[in-house]
Every structure is written in C-alpha cells, then in structure tokens.
Amino acid sequence: MYPANFDYKRPATVDEAVALLAQHGDAAKLLAGGHSLIPAMKLRLAQPKVVVDIGRISTLSYIREAGGKLAIGAMTTHQEIAASRLLQDKCPLLPETASHIGDVQVRNKGTIGGSLAHADPAADYPATILALDAEIEVAGPNGRRTIRAGDFFVDLLQTAIAANELITEIRVPVTAKTVAYVKTEQKASGFALAGVAAVISPSGVRVGVTGIAAKAYRATGVEQALKGQMTANAIALAATHAADGVEPLSDIHASAEYRAHLAQVNTRRALERAVSRG
Amino acid sequence: MPIPVRLRVNNTPREHTIEPRVLLVHYLRDHCNLTGTHVGCETGICGACTVLVDGKAVKSCTVFAVQADGSDVTTIEGLATNGHLHPVQQGFWDRHGLQCGYCTPGMIMASVHLLATGAAGSREAIAEGLRGNLCRCTGYSHIIDAVQNAQQAANAEVARA
Ligand code: FES
Ligand code: FES
Numbered sequence: 001m002y003p004a005n006f007d008y009k010r011p012a013t014v015d016e017a018v019a020l021l022a023q024h025g026d027a028a029k030l031l032a033g034g035h036s037l038i039p040a041m042k043l044r045l046a047q048p049k050v051v052v053d054i055g056r057i058s059t060l061s062y063i064r065e066a067g068g069k070l071a072i073g074a075m076t077t078h079q080e081i082a083a084s085r086l087l088q089d090k091c092p093l094l095p096e097t098a099s100h101i102g103d104v105q106v107r108n109k110g111t112i113g114g115s116l117a118h119a120d121p122a123a124d125y126p127a128t129i130l131a132l133d134a135e136i137e138v139a140g141p142n143g144r145r146t147i148r149a150g151d152f153f154v155d156l157l158q159t160a161i162a163a164n165e166l167i168t169e170i171r172v173p174v175t176a177k178t179v180a181y182v183k184t185e186q187k188a189s190g191f192a193l194a195g196v197a198a199v200i201s202p203s204g205v206r207v208g209v210t211g212i213a214a215k216a217y218r219a220t221g222v223e224q225a226l227k228g229q230m231t232a233n234a235i236a237l238a239a240t241h242a243a244d245g246v247e248p249l250s251d252i253h254a255s256a257e258y259r260a261h262l263a264q265v266n267t268r269r270a271l272e273r274a275v276s277r278g
Numbered sequence: 279m280p281i282p283v284r285l286r287v288n289n290t291p292r293e294h295t296i297e298p299r300v301l302l303v304h305y306l307r308d309h310c311n312l313t314g315t316h317v318g319c320e321t322g323i324c325g326a327c328t329v330l331v332d333g334k335a336v337k338s339c340t341v342f343a344v345q346a347d348g349s350d351v352t353t354i355e356g357l358a359t360n361g362h363l364h365p366v367q368q369g370f371w372d373r374h375g376l377q378c379g380y381c382t383p384g385m386i387m388a389s390v391h392l393l394a395t396g397a398a399g400s401r402e403a404i405a406e407g408l409r410g411n412l413c414r415c416t417g418y419s420h421i422i423d424a425v426q427n428a429q430q431a432a433n434a435e436v437a438r439a
Contacts, residue, residue, distance in 0.1 A: 001320050007279060008298035008344050031345070038301075038340050039322060051298065053345060079334075103410025104388065104397075105325060108334040109341065188323055190409075 003041035010053045014139050014168060017054050021164045022141050024050045030166055031055060032075060032114030035106055055111070060168060063087060069135075070094075070174065074113025074167040078102075081112060091172050093179035093197060097128040100183055102190045113167040116152070119159045119215065121249065122191035126153055126216030128181060130208030131197035132172045140165035156214040175199060180273035182266045183211070186253045193254045194262035196242070198270040200230065200278070207270070212263045213246040221245065222267055230275050239268035283347045287312065288356025298344045302336075303327040305343035306353055314354040314383050318412070325411030328384035329353050335391035337410070354383035357390070365435075366390050366428040375424030377415035385411050389425045398429055 011017040021028055029048035031037055032055050040046040054060065060075035063084045070091050072081065081087060081098040088095050101107055101115075101124050115125050116136065129136075134149045138161050147160050154160055161167065183195035192211035196219075199206045205226050207219040221241030226234055242263040248256035280295045287310055294309050306312045306329065315338060318326030322340040329338045330352040357364035363371065366389045376382040385408065392398045392407040404422045413421060 002301075002304075003299045005297060005299050008281060008342075010344075010347075031342075034342065034345060035322065035340055038342070041299075042320070055345060103325070104391070104407055105328055105335045105337045105410045106322070109336050 001042040003038070004044060004047045006048055007050045008053065009050060010056060012057065014057060014060065014166070017052055017057065017166055018139055018141060018164070020050070020052045021166065024052075026163060028052050030114075030117065032117070033077065033110040034114075035102070035110040036114060036118035036120065054166060055114075060113070065090065065174075066171075068174065069171045072112060072170045072172070074169060075111045076113075078107035078110050078112065078115075079104075082107060090174045091132070092177060093128055093132060093175065093181060093199060094172060096179070097124050097181045097197065100124050100181060100185075100190075100195075106190075112170055116170070117159060117161060117167055119153055119157050120191070121156055121214055121216070122186070122193070122195075122211045123216075124181070124183065124192055124195050124210060127192075127195045127197040127208035127210035129170070129172075130216055130218050131179075131199045131206045132175070132208075133206060134173075135171040136167055137169040137171065138162075138165040139168045144168065146171075150218065153215040153217075158215075175201060176278070178274045178278045180270045180277065182270040182273060184262050184266060194259055194266050196263065196266040196270040198267070198274045200271075200274045204228070205230075205271070207242070207267060209242060209246075209263055209267070212243055212248050212259050214249065217246060219244075219263075219267060222271075226271075230271070232272070235271045235275070236268055239264050239271065242267035281344065283343055285343075285346055285349050285351055287351045288353060289350075296343060298342060300343045302329070302331075302338035302341040302343045302346055302351075306338065306351070309343075312353050312355050316380055316383055318380065318384075323412065324381070324384070325388060325408075326381050326384040328387040328411065330387055330391060333391070333394065335388050352387070352390075354386060357386070364390070365431045366393065366425070368431065369424035369426075369428035370421070373420055373423040373427050375416065375421045381411060381413040381415075385413065385421055389421075389428065392425065393429055393432065398425055401426070 027049035178200040210216040221244035225238035243260035250256040316326040318324035
C-alpha cells in the first residue's frame with residue numbers, strides 16, 4: 001500500500017509552515033504524527049501534491065501553565081499528555097482521555113493537534129475538548145486567532161480551521177477532580193463507538209459526546225436536565241437526553257439505535273464516575 | 279522527488295535517497311535489507327511492524343521513513359549482543375511466547391519498550407501495553423509469561439549489580 005507520490009517539506013518554524021501553506025494552497029496537506037493522514041494516503045483517499053511535515057517543529061511541543069490555564073502545544077503526543085503530572089494534577093480529564101486513545105504505539109506518535117484537525121467523528125479528544133470548553137489557537141497568514149471548542153467542529157472531518165492555517169496550541173482550564181471520560185470502543189481500532197466526557201464544576205456541568213454523530217457535540221439536553229442536581233436519580237434521568245437532537249451514525253460496528261443507547265449509558269456512567277471522584 | 283534520509287539503524291549510520299512516500303517498514307526491509315520487521319496488516323492495527331524510533335515503539339507501516347530522518351531506529355536485528363539474546367528474546371524462547379513467529383518481532387519490540395517505560399507491572403498492565411499487537415497463534419498468555427520472565431531476569435540483573 002504505497003501512497004501516491006508527493007513533495008515533502010519539513011518547515012522548522014510555524015512561520016515557515018504558514019508560508020508553505022500559502023504557497024501551495026489546496027495542494028498541500030499538513031503531516032503531524034501521521035496516524036490520520038498516512039492511512040488515508042495509503043488508501044489514496046488523500047493524494048496531496050505536497051506534504052508539510054510539522055511534526056518536528058519543536059516549539060509546538062510543550063505542556064505548561066499560563067495565565068490560569070494549561071497550554072498544550074499542538075505537536076504534543078498523546079503519550080506526553082497521558083503521562084503529564086501537571087495535567088494529571090490540574091486538568092485530569094485530558095490525560096485520562098489521552099490514555100484511552102488507540103494503543104501505546106499510536107499514542108507515541110499521534111498528536112493532539114493532528115487529531116483535532118482531522119476531526120474524526122470517533123476520535124476521543126473532541127468529547128473532552130468540548131466538555132472542557134477549550135480554546136484552540138491557530139496560526140495563519142494574518143497571525144494567530146483563537147477558536148472556541150464549541151465552534152471548532154463543523155461537520156464530518158471538517159473544522160473551523162482555514163486551509164491556510166494550522167493549530168498551534170490548545171488551552172484548557174484548571175478543573176477539579178470531578179471529571180471522567182467513559183467510552184465503549186470498537187475493539188479492533190480502539191475508536192469510540194460512544195465516548196462521553198463529563199466535567200462537574202461549581203459553575204455547572206458540561207458533557208461532550210463523541211462517536212455518535214458526524215461530529216462531536218455538547219449534550220446540552222443532559223446539562224440542562226440536571227439543573228445542578230447530582231443525585232443518582234437525577235443523573236439517570238438526565239442521561240436519557242444524551243442523544244437528543246442528533247442523528248446517530250450507523251455502520252457495521254453499531255446501528256444508530258445502539259449508538260444512541262450507548263451515548264445514554266456512558267453519559268450516566270461518566271457523570272457517576274465524575275461525582276464519585278469529588 | 280527522491281530526497282536524502284540519514285538515520286542510524288541498530289547503531290549503524292544509513293544514508294539513502296528515497297521517495298518521500300516510502301514507509302519506514304519498507305525502508306528497513308527493502309533499502310536496509312533488514313527483513314526481521316514484518317508487515318502484517320499495513321493499516322496500523324496489528325503491530326507486526328513495531329520498531330523503536332528514538333527509543334519509542336511505533337508502527338513503522340504508519341510512519342514515512344523521511345519522518346524518522348536523523349533518528350535512531352532499533353529493529354529486532356539490533357537486540358542481541360555478541361550472540362546473546364536480549365532478555366525479552368530469551369523470555370519468548372524460554373516461555374514459548376511464539377508459535378508461527380509472524381507477530382514476534384513486533385511483540386518483542388513493543389515489550390522492550392514496555393519494560394523500558396516501567397509499564398509492565400502486572401499481567402493486566404502487560405496485556406494493556408501490548409494491545410496494539412495482535413497474535414493469531416498463542417492466545418497471548420505465553421507472551422505475557424515471556425514479558426514477565428524478561429522482567430524478572432532484568433530485576434535479577436539489577437540485584438546482582
Ligand atoms: S503492519 Fe503495521 S500495524 Fe500491521
Ligand atoms: S505466533 Fe503466530 S501470530 Fe503470533
């Protein structure tokens with residue numbers, strides 16, 4: 001399975017990467033860890049003329065606390081996120097989610113920026129990014145701008161990133177321990193059939209859901225139904241709204257009905273687990 | 279357009295001019311003639327192609343060789359020293375961690391990484407650590423035995439030192 005031929009560019013800086021995107025336009029594709037793009041290229045679903053490898057831009061790989069938030073460079077690997085003491089301490093939902101992605105080898109190579117930009121409807125991070133109300137910073141020809149998680153996922157494999165932009169940083173808030181990510185996975189690939197991220201904070205509850213629909217979404221029906229009540233009964237009742245208003249996907253792994261059911265079950269479990277960690 | 283790649287494979291510097299689309303696994307097999315690294319699924323699922331790049335286990339069918347430019351790559355051929363099997367290889371030998379052997383190079387490289395990262399603390403942890411490696415023959419139990427065996431050997435080594 002050889003991909004079609006391409007020209008390979010390896011910019012050393014974000015500015016160089018932006019310039020390459022500007023120069024090659026639609027003909028170019030960004031390569032991060034490669035675990036989304038390379039499989040697509042092998043199947044020739046993607047045949048970029050130019051591949052811009054940003055995986056080695058060292059200034060995009062970090063995890064640090066800044067301005068009361070946690071900032072993560074786009075080229076930080078899933079493994080680095082899963083193992084980060086700082087994140088385990090201050091935003092444990094992110095490392096918990098990262099540790100669920102694929103397998104060791106995939107986590108050693110895949111990056112958070114690459115995963116988010118690909119926007120696979122069954123990826124794990126999107127649920128968590130939504131539940132954390134994260135910010136995604138992108139760089140383009142006009143400098144940097146920030147996209148809120150709620151505006152980021154547009155449709156199946158489509159995000160609010162423009163063709164001439166790349167993700168530089170993901171910012172998440174400091175949270176309490178009352179968070180959880182629960183998923184049912186497709187056994188062979190590890191992708192989510194239904195992944196639910198829950199964040200319980202003094203300002204309210206946020207629930208993100210992935211794997212169910214063409215794009216990850218906030219389960220606002222669940223959030224509203226809870227009205228701040230976190231009893232077992234309230235949670236069970238609220239969780240029945242986990243797939244309200246969405247059109248669940250259907251494929252050989254799970255029917256739409258089954259996916260909607262899993263969304264409800266995992267929402268209940270994620271909320272229960274988050275409460276139990278308080 | 280072919281471009282130069284320079285990397286160290288099992289401590290030997292290598293330099294080739296290759297098409298950027300060449301996957302690391304094909305680079306190792308076809309350009310370096312190191313056929314110990316196997317190709318199973320070629321879709322990133324089975325782990326037969328696992329090698330270490332700068333000490334980290336990766337699936338070499340899902341990495342372009344040019345991405346590893348400048349890196350240190352370790353394959354199954356690079357484990358034994360002076361005719362002595364690596365403790366993980368010895369563990370697979372002693373505990374019958376293989377049958378047909380197709381998955382074995384990848385299993386062993388993933389296990390080496392697992393032991394190096396200290397993530398092999400229990401049978402469950404080893405099973406989780408090797409979930410990216412599929413085996414059609416053994417039923418996995420002997421593979422876990424083999425990794426535990428290697429770990430005990432390594433611990434005994436440390437105790438002796
Ligand atoms: S051949 Fe690479 S994962 Fe199967
Ligand atoms: S020994 Fe045959 S596939 Fe593992």
